[in-house]
Structure formats: C-alpha cells, structure tokens
Amino acid sequence: MNMNIKEWAAKVRAGEVRAISRAITAIENHVPEAEALLRELFPHTGQAYLTGVTGAPGTGKSTLVDRLAAHHRKRQERVGVIAVDPTSPYSGGAILGDRIRMQGHAGDAGIFIRSMATRGFLGGLARSTAEVALLLDAAGKRQLLIETVGVGQDEIDIVRLADCVLVVLVPGLGDDIQNMKAGLMEIGDVFVLNKADREGADRLEEQLHAMLSLVMPRDGWHPPVIRTVATENRGIEQLAETVEKFRKHFEASGEREKKHVEHWQNRLIEMLESRLLERVLGGKEGEERLRELAVEVSARRKDPFTAVSEILEKK
Numbered sequence: 001m002n003m004n005i006k007e008w009a010a011k012v013r014a015g016e017v018r019a020i021s022r023a024i025t026a027i028e029n030h031v032p033e034a035e036a037l038l039r040e041l042f043p044h045t046g047q048a049y050l051t052g053v054t055g056a057p058g059t060g061k062s063t064l065v066d067r068l069a070a071h072h073r074k075r076q077e078r079v080g081v082i083a084v085d086p087t088s089p090y091s092g093g094a095i096l097g098d099r100i101r102m103q104g105h106a107g108d109a110g111i112f113i114r115s116m117a118t119r120g121f122l123g124g125l126a127r128s129t130a131e132v133a134l135l136l137d138a139a140g141k142r143q144l145l146i147e148t149v150g151v152g153q154d155e156i157d158i159v160r161l162a163d164c165v166l167v168v169l170v171p172g173l174g175d176d177i178q179n180m181k182a183g184l185m186e187i188g189d190v191f192v193l194n195k196a197d198r199e200g201a202d203r204l205e206e207q208l209h210a211m212l213s214l215v216m217p218r219d220g221w222h223p224p225v226i227r228t229v230a231t232e233n234r235g236i237e238q239l240a241e242t243v244e245k246f247r248k249h250f251e252a253s254g255e256r257e258k259k260h261v262e263h264w265q266n267r268l269i270e271m272l273e274s275r276l277l278e279r280v281l282g283g284k285e286g287e288e289r290l291r292e293l294a295v296e297v298s299a300r301r302k303d304p305f306t307a308v309s310e311i312l313e314k315k
C-alpha cells in the first residue's frame, strides 16, 4: 500500500487504528517516512495531557493506568496508553483487555494502547516514546498515559516528557524509600501510595511526607501523597482530580509556558544527539565499526579520543 504522507496524516488525525499502528511501527524503526509524517502532524498537536506513571515493578502501575483510563473514558475523553514496561501486557486488566478486543472488532478509536519495548542500539526509546506521544496527540487522544518501570535513566528520560509525573510506591517493601533513587523523588509531581489496603501504609505515608518536606517545592507545588487501592478502584477519582489540580496550577501560574519551553529545549537537544549519532553511527556498518573500535580501545591498542575522532571523520 503506497499511501502518501498527507493521506496518512489525515487518517491518523481521524483516529484510524491501522494508520496509527503503521505510524508507530515506522517511528520504532526510525524510517524516514515517520519524520515526514510527524512534521505534517505537528501543527495538530499540543492538545493532549501526558501523565507519566513510574515506580518499581509490581507496585500496581498497570492496574492504576487501567483504572485511570476507565475514569477518562467515562467522561468521553479519548485515551492513549503507552506501556514502556515490557511486562505490562494489560491482559489481566478487565477494562483495557475488553477495550483492546473492542478496538479490534468495532474499531473503537476512543482508546489506543501500545506497548513499546524496543531498546535500539542508539538508545532511542525515549525518542520513540516522545514521537508516539505526539502521534497520539495528533490522533485526538486527549489523555495520554505512559507507564514505565522507574529504574534506569532511559525511563527517567521518558517520564520527564510527561506534563505530570506519578511516582507509585507500596507499603511492605521494607526501607524502599531509602532505596528510592533521588532522581525519582525529584521528578514526582504526585506520589501514589498504592496497595493502601496493605499493612504499613500509614508508616510509608509518614516517611514520604518527611522526605518530601526536604524537597524544594517547584513553582509553589507541594507534591501530594494520594492513597489508592487500584484493584478496588479506590482513590482513583481523587488521583485524577489531583492531576487535574496540578494541571490547573501550572496553567494559572504562568509556569506552563516556561515548562514547555524547557521541555522543548531538552527535546531539541535529545533530537540533535539522536540525529547526530544516527548520522555518524547509523546502520549496521556503524554498529560494527563502533564494536571494532571498542575492542581496540579495550585492548589499549587505541585511545578512546582517537577512536571518537576517527568516527567523526568517518575514517
């Protein structure tokens, strides 16, 4: 099928599932058409609200996303879910599970779910995720939920894309707060104390508040702690309201514009890095060349500075 870019973009904007799926595949494979398509779509983006959900495996992120998505659907809002956690098939979640099936059969464009797990050679996961978010934004999804496992830098880069970052914690993981990466603490706009039905919820909440009191509030926002029991749909309403409050806070305070400029400054740097890397190392040859040089450097036959110069000079 040889669709031109304009036609393809129109189909994406109309929410056609097949056109969107094809576009995501193109983005993941970094094919040139993806960029052309996103250029065409970009003027139609900027309407979606991105909520990033991160936390250790098993804390209930998928269940929470599932419930939040249902909450938005009840309000007739179109939802996009991007699961960057490869262990999140959304098969157990009854609601989204049904939606996926509905999507296949009835072409329900109200919700779109996609897992992304490809970790490319050039670490393009954050870039791909950001581009898929733009795509779903152009496709009219007003609420975008991005789930990641909050461990590595890659994941932190991804959630930083979000307008609002939810950090999910659960009681009973021992001294997990102490083990929590400082970076994660800093990026959280709202802390979700999930599995609040379990023992130790009060203590965890106390610990969290104590720790949060040491974090400088950003632009007058003190990250709140919201208790939820995702499996029983408890606290979901309040969580959604808190996200909405956060959104309004930034819109009202005029910080939104500043945040967006900062966001795009980071994005432009990331895109530059990614494009430059692709230019000098792109393709199979580049990958092999890098590997060869790494062997040389590791064996002390060549210094890394010379190796980098050689790559840049394409020797």
Ligand SMILES: Nc1nc2c(ncn2[C@@H]2O[C@H](COP(=O)(O)OP(=O)(O)O)[C@@H](O)[C@H]2O)c(=O)[nH]1
Residues within 6 Å of the ligand: 055, 056, 057, 058, 059, 060, 061, 062, 063, 064, 088, 194, 195, 196, 197, 198, 228, 229, 230, 231, 232
């Ligand atoms: N007791 C309890 N279990 C929960 C709660 N939320 C999720 N779970 C369960 O925790 C497990 C992991 O949930 P999942 O959403 O897959 O976690 P994820 O790895 O963070 O995405 C599943 O068995 C859920 O049913 C909760 O609030 N209370």
Ligand SMILES: [Mg+2]
Residues within 6 Å of the ligand: 061, 062, 063, 085, 087, 088, 147
């Ligand atoms: Mg999950």
